[in-house]
Amino acid sequence: MDARFWLIQTFNGVSYGALLFLVGSGLSLIFGVMRIVNLSHGSYFLLGGYVALTVIWTAGSWLLAVPVAAVTVAVIGLVMERVFLRPLGFDPLRQVLLTVGFAFLFQQAALDIWTGNPFDIDPPAALTKSIVVGGLHLPLYRIFMIGVALAIGLALWLMMEKTRFGAAIRATVDDAQMARGVGIDTSLISMLIFALGALLAALGGVIGGGFLGVYPGLDFEMLPVAFAVVIIGGMGSLGGAAIGALLVGLADNFGKALFPEVSYFTLYAPMALILAVRPTGLFGRD
Amino acid sequence: MTRARCKVLIVIAALAAIALVVPHSTSFLILLATRALAFSILVMSLDLLLGFAGLASLGQAAYLGVGAYLTAILATRYQFGLGYDFGLVVALGMFMSAALAAVFGLLAVRATGVYFLMITLALGQCVWGLAYRWNSLTGGDNGINLPHRPQFGIDLANEVTFFYVVFGFFVVSLSIMYTLVRSPFGRSLVGIREREPRMKILGYNTWLHKYLAFIIAGAFGGLSGVLWAHTAGIVSPENVVLTTSVDALLMTVLGGPGTLVGGAIGAAVVLFIREYLSTLVHWWQYVLGGVYILVILYLPGGLMSIPERIRRRAARAEAPAAQSLAAAKL
Numbered sequence: 303m304d305a306r307f308w309l310i311q312t313f314n315g316v317s318y319g320a321l322l323f324l325v326g327s328g329l330s331l332i333f334g335v336m337r338i339v340n341l342s343h344g345s346y347f348l349l350g351g352y353v354a355l356t357v358i359w360t361a362g363s364w365l366l367a368v369p370v371a372a373v374t375v376a377v378i379g380l381v382m383e384r385v386f387l388r389p390l391g392f393d394p395l396r397q398v399l400l401t402v403g404f405a406f407l408f409q410q411a412a413l414d415i416w417t418g419n420p421f422d423i424d425p426p427a428a429l430t431k432s433i434v435v436g437g438l439h440l441p442l443y444r445i446f447m448i449g450v451a452l453a454i455g456l457a458l459w460l461m462m463e464k465t466r467f468g469a470a471i472r473a474t475v476d477d478a479q480m481a482r483g484v485g486i487d488t489s490l491i492s493m494l495i496f497a498l499g500a501l502l503a504a505l506g507g508v509i510g511g512g513f514l515g516v517y518p519g520l521d522f523e524m525l526p527v528a529f530a531v532v533i534i535g536g537m538g539s540l541g542g543a544a545i546g547a548l549l550v551g552l553a554d555n556f557g558k559a560l561f562p563e564v565s566y567f568t569l570y571a572p573m574a575l576i577l578a579v580r581p582t583g584l585f586g587r588d
Numbered sequence: 589m590t591r592a593r594c595k596v597l598i599v600i601a602a603l604a605a606i607a608l609v610v611p612h613s614t615s616f617l618i619l620l621a622t623r624a625l626a627f628s629i630l631v632m633s634l635d636l637l638l639g640f641a642g643l644a645s646l647g648q649a650a651y652l653g654v655g656a657y658l659t660a661i662l663a664t665r666y667q668f669g670l671g672y673d674f675g676l677v678v679a680l681g682m683f684m685s686a687a688l689a690a691v692f693g694l695l696a697v698r699a700t701g702v703y704f705l706m707i708t709l710a711l712g713q714c715v716w717g718l719a720y721r722w723n724s725l726t727g728g729d730n731g732i733n734l735p736h737r738p739q740f741g742i743d744l745a746n747e748v749t750f751f752y753v754v755f756g757f758f759v760v761s762l763s764i765m766y767t768l769v770r771s772p773f774g775r776s777l778v779g780i781r782e783r784e785p786r787m788k789i790l791g792y793n794t795w796l797h798k799y800l801a802f803i804i805a806g807a808f809g810g811l812s813g814v815l816w817a818h819t820a821g822i823v824s825p826e827n828v829v830l831t832t833s834v835d836a837l838l839m840t841v842l843g844g845p846g847t848l849v850g851g852a853i854g855a856a857v858v859l860f861i862r863e864y865l866s867t868l869v870h871w872w873q874y875v876l877g878g879v880y881i882l883v884i885l886y887l888p889g890g891l892m893s894i895p896e897r898i899r900r901r902a903a904r905a906e907a908p909a910a911q912s913l914a915a916a917k918l
Contacts, residue, residue, distance in 0.1 A: 339705055341834070386885070394702045395644045396884050399841055402834050403880035410873035522831055526713045533706060563724065566717020574710035578695035581703045 309438055311555050317444035319551025320451035321514075324506035325524060326531030326550075327458060327543040328499030334475040334538020335488075335495045338387065339394065342401040343503055344525030345408040350375050350504025351516035352416045354423055364426050372504045379500025383493050409521060418518050423511030443512055450509060451547075454502070458540055471495065475538040503528075527554070530573045535585055542585030599762075599849050607755055611748045619819075620863055622751045624856040625758040626815040631839045631851035632765055633808035638837070639846030640769050641801045642781030643697075646705050647712025648836045651806045653719055653828030654688050655681035655813020660732040660823040661725065667735075674738035678757075681814035682807040688715075689806025690799075697798045700784075712833050720825040731824025734817060744818065754815050758852075761808055765848055768804070777801055778846075842883050844890025853891055 329343045350371045357367035382404060390396055424430075425443055432441045462468035473481040474488050482488050507516070514520065527550065535546025550569065557565035576584060610621045630652050637643040658681050662668040669677035696707045719726045726732065737744035744750045768774050779787045780794045787794050817823050826832070839858050843850030858876065865872040887893060 333702075337702055339702055386881070390885070394705065395638075395841070396888065398644070398646075398705060399838060399884050400881060402838065403877050403884065406873055406880065407877035410871065410877065413873075414871070522829070526709065526830055529706065529709060530713075533710065563722045564718065565721055567714050567721070570710050570713040570717055574692075574695055574707055574714060577699065577703065577707040577710060581699060581707075 306438065307559075311559050312552065313438070313440060313444070315552035315555035316548065317447050317551070318555060319548040320448045321506055321510045322527065322531050322551050323451045323544055323547035324454060324502050324509065325528040326535065326547050327455070327540060328502035329528050330532045330535065330537055330539065330543040330546075331471075331495050332499040333532060335471060335478075336387075336492050337392070337394065338401070339398045340401050340496075340499070341398055341525060342382070342405040342408065343499070343528055344521035344523070345405045345412075346375050346379060346500045346503035347507040347510070347524045347528075348412060348516065348521040349378065349408060350507025351421075351423060351511035351520070352412055352507075353504070354508040354511060355416065355421055355516060358423065364424070367423075368505065368508050371508045372501045375504030375507075376497045376501035380493060380497040383496035387496070388489065388492070405521060409518065413518055416516075420515050420517035421511075422515050423508065425512045429512075447509055450505075454505070455540070455544055462540055526570070530569055533573050533577055539585050545585060603759060607752070611751060615747055616864075618747050618751050620859060621856075622747070622754050622819050623816075623863070624852070624859045625751075625754045626812055626819045627836075627839075627859065628812075628852035628855040629758060629761045629815065630809050630812035631836050631843070631855045632761065632848050633805040633812065634836050635840045635843075635845060635848055635851040636765055636769070636801055636805045636808070638840050639844075639848070639850075640774060640777045640781060641798050643798060643802070644705055644837065645696075645708040645805075646830070646833050646837065647692075647708035647710075647715075648805070648809055649828045649830075649832035650692070650712045650715035651685040651689060651809025652813040652816060652832070653715050653823075654685045655810035656817040656823040656827055657719065657726060657732070657813075658684055658810075659814045659817040660734050663734050663817075664732055670736065670738045672740040674740060674744075678811060678814050681810040683810070685810025685813065686803050686807035689803045689809075692806075693799045693802040697795060697802055709830065709833075712828070712830065716825060716828045716830070719828050726825075729825060731822050731826070733822050737818050750818070754819065757811065757815060761811065762848060762852075765808070769848065773797065773800070838880055840890075842880065842890055844892030847890070847892045850890050850892035857891070 325343065325347055328346075329340060332338055332340050332343075353374045354364075354367035354371040357370045358364055361367075386400055386404075387397060390400060425446075429443045429446050430441075432439045433445070434440070460468075462471060470481065470486045471491055473484070473486055474491050478488050510524075531543060531546040531550045533546070534549055535542030535544070553569050553572075554565070557568045561568070606621065610618055630648060633651070634645060634648045637645050637648075659669060659677055662677060662680075663670055692708075692711045696704060696711060699707050720729060722728070737750060739745070742749050742753075744753060769777070776787065776792055776797050780792070780797055784794050813827075816827065820827075835858065839854035840851050841854070842857060843852065843854030857879075861872055861876050861879070865875060883890065887897075889896070
């Protein structure tokens, strides 16, 4: 276990964290704005990967697959929010169960449309190379993932902090009732945030498909990890999601490399402890 | 005859019918019924939390996992629990699960609403992570195959005998839980579910009530796990994965929270769809997902609320005045 081991594991952890940020930031925003525990978030991730595959098979373009998959899943999320979640009103249990019901439907639909075979999403040839930095072989694709997460993070931050819409979102997170009182259309914001969350998850699915693959069951594998990100970072906070994603990505990689037998335990036990001590997460808004 | 007593009689009649009819059906149905009964104990334990204390747990499968893994590990490593000592395994499984719940409860019970959901999810994932990764103890992804079912004078390998044993455990569990929710302790739980601050003001230690309910539910989860291990013959991370906890929660809501037997009905319906319908049609999961969504949208009280709804509709048709009364009750 020399310096190379630590560097490579750190790099892998950070790049996995980059992927987790895409999934976690959406989930965190959804939770912050709507207080919904969205158990179909993993399905959005999986569907994103599958839709991208279809686009790649038919049009042969990875570049086209990314936006098409993201927008398709965003529309699915939007419809789900408008038609099913909104009329339910505020009842955490029923909302959770409804999203699970949909997760099961999506699972079966994915099985019917894309069969049960595992697939890989091949990124463009330019991204399959690796570069050598200081004697370390770093796959370009993982660097690309980190770049995407940074870009998305920056865009989200600008939106949240510098635009009127972002201010409205933050107001809704802090106190939805007051936000409505000053004339913010919280219903519209919920809808858009839900769609945005689905879009980010689908984006994660396409990009993650390049190294995780796309296979049945990935939805419910990704879901708890995404929740770990949200909880450790703090619900409804973008910066929290970024730090949470980084921590979970690193913990996951080092856990699997150093003590494989308890690796998931080392991920979820801190999550439970943080929730018990500080329910809003490390960086969440009170 | 009061309505409550009438309901008890209906449940007893239904149980007697199951005990009489099921053993004469096909072996597929006997196994299905055995599975449903074993899993029902877990679902009812969750109903104790959800339906009475108002705590929706997303990690109840952890307790089933502890009971099941304990049974499997004792049986394969030490040949323990395959004879008369099966009774000890049952006691030990319940105790270990209760102990785990006692630890988890310290972290979870203080939380409410969405936070309780999240923290139980995290705790459940802890147990799953260990089951999945701790290869030397749990066999990892492959799980553990149990050698054979216990024999003590009676041979549980016989499916009808085993059915009656699981049925017995189910009836005893149901009776204990029913007694519990009818006791002052159960009444206080309902009070806490309805309005916790008021119960606090009245001098109840609401945390302790919820904590005890959490531990008791854990114990029954453990019992369910011990029985499940021998029913399925294999224990794997599949039993403690998030979707199993979610299943239990959905079964509770499908049957009707706060009814106990509703959980058993929910379990039976879901397992029937999953194991019987899936042999007939490949799109069975649409049916399952659809049933969940429809029940959540249109039948929040679950299947057990159907008779009540019909009664109310009939009453409404008879006297429009009753309608406002029913609305006021809601």
